[in-house]
Amino acid sequence: MKVAYLLTQDRGGPVDVTVRLAATLAASGEAEVRVFGPLPARGAELVADLHELVSVSSKGDLRAGRQAREALRDWQPDVVHAQDRRAGLVSAGLRLRHKVVQTYHGLPDDVSEAWSRGTPGAAGPSKYTRTVLAADAGVARFVHRTVVPATSMGEFLHRRLRVPARRVVHIDNCVEIPEAAPPSGPVRRLVFVGLLVERKGFPVLLDALAGVMPDDATLTVIGDGPLRVAAEQRARQLLPGRVTFLGFRPDVAHQLRLHDALVLPSLLEQQPLVVAEAMAAGKPVVATDTGGVAEMLVDEAVLAAPGDVEGLAVCLKALFAEPDPGRLGRAAARRARERFAPEVCARRHLALYRDLLAGG
Incomplete structure (x- = not known):
């Protein structure tokens, strides 16, 4: 064939x-x-x-x-x-x-x-x-x-x-299925991966984090797009010194392993690859209930309605307080091997x- x-x-x-x-x-x-x-x-x-x-x-x-x-x-x-x-x-x-x-x-x-x-x-x-x-x-x-x-x-x-x-x-x-590296302690290093366009909901994420992000937590942003300048300005206002913008990176899978959890606040998705990549790496995921995201995460789903700042803040606060995020990561890695x-x-x-x- x-x-x-x-x-x-x-x-x-x-x-x-x-x-x-x-x-x-x-x-x-x-x-x-x-x-x-x-x-x-x-x-x-x-x-x-x-x-x-x-x-x-x-x-x-x-x-x-x-x-x-x-x-x-x-x-x-x-x-x-x-x-x-x-x-x-x-x-x-x-x-x-x-x-x-x-x-x-x-x-x-x-x-x-x-x-x-x-x-x-x-x-x-x-x-x-x-x-x-x-x-x-x-x-x-x-x-x-x-x-x-x-x-x-x-x-x-x-x-x-x-x-x-x-x-x-x-x-x-x-996606590539590497050896899983679930977080060994509390979630403190968040990562966002995606184009900086309206559909990805990045301003919603900044607004949600502003009220619940622990003092020792950070956010890394991987991706570029027309909203990057505005996003950087907003991040400096709401979370000064705690958000790092890396731009487009070809090594997303490696970057995911360096962080504790993925957050994806999209207003519309289908089956986002980065969620599957994060699961494969053994990382918990906080996301919005859009497209097929819920059926990807199933029992480990930590979801907010698209565009819901308050709902996303509740999910993020729960993730920061989760006593065993490694458990979530290991379950996600098993599902990724079976499906992706x-x-x-x-x-x-x-x-x-x-x-x-x-x-x-």
Whole structure:
């Protein structure tokens, strides 16, 4: 079996998942694998022998899209798997010659959690975003299967975008599974990982910490984005000298091991990789109840409503006071090995590809 993965971006969750999945599937000997797209910012060494440079810098670049499809056709894969929104648009045109799969990694930024869940009276997204979602619906109805890492996203595709349920498959994301390093004492070193954009809810985190953060606690911020300058100013006002901004880092897994717990105050997520990475590292997680986060953490869930400063502060206060955070970390690490190991992810994708090629 020949499996081609298509990317149109060089960083972010879809890229990290693709790199890990492609490398694991290739190492299994069950498939011949190639990754088409820009050079990944993280983990490029894992797919160095599998990578072919392809660039589609915008969805309006029709020429680049045609060139990408030609590169894929030349390799003659049995399955083409698109791993981001633009890649899905490009790959849909290959449906008649190849089995085409896409992974639906997330919603546009101005879609609210309430609207995505169908809450009555919830404000909807902009006209532009509705156009994007209409295109998403068209692609999902056209390709052979759409993979969703969170069941809530499958429900959204079926309920909101009218995608037939039989075309949607739930497969968890995958992350590296290192030796767990749960905290050995009280949680004092928090870490936030994510883009500094409105959807990630970072101002909510600062406001929540301002009233409950112990004097000896710190927060490390990994990530960059348009709100970084404002975030740094706000951090100096609320928590002077206790928040460190590291910017984009390719070594997130290592950075997680240096801290006691992860906090993710997002307003909208699907199945955030950083939560799976923190779990794999044996770290407790405080997060918001958005997308598939609750089903990732299950019994160890410490969740607040998206945008709820007071609720998040209560969760953080409980985490700082937890007498045995290592217990939470060890339970999270066990769940991560069961659900998010690359071998598990590769096995489930391989079963999907075989089913499609057999006419399923």
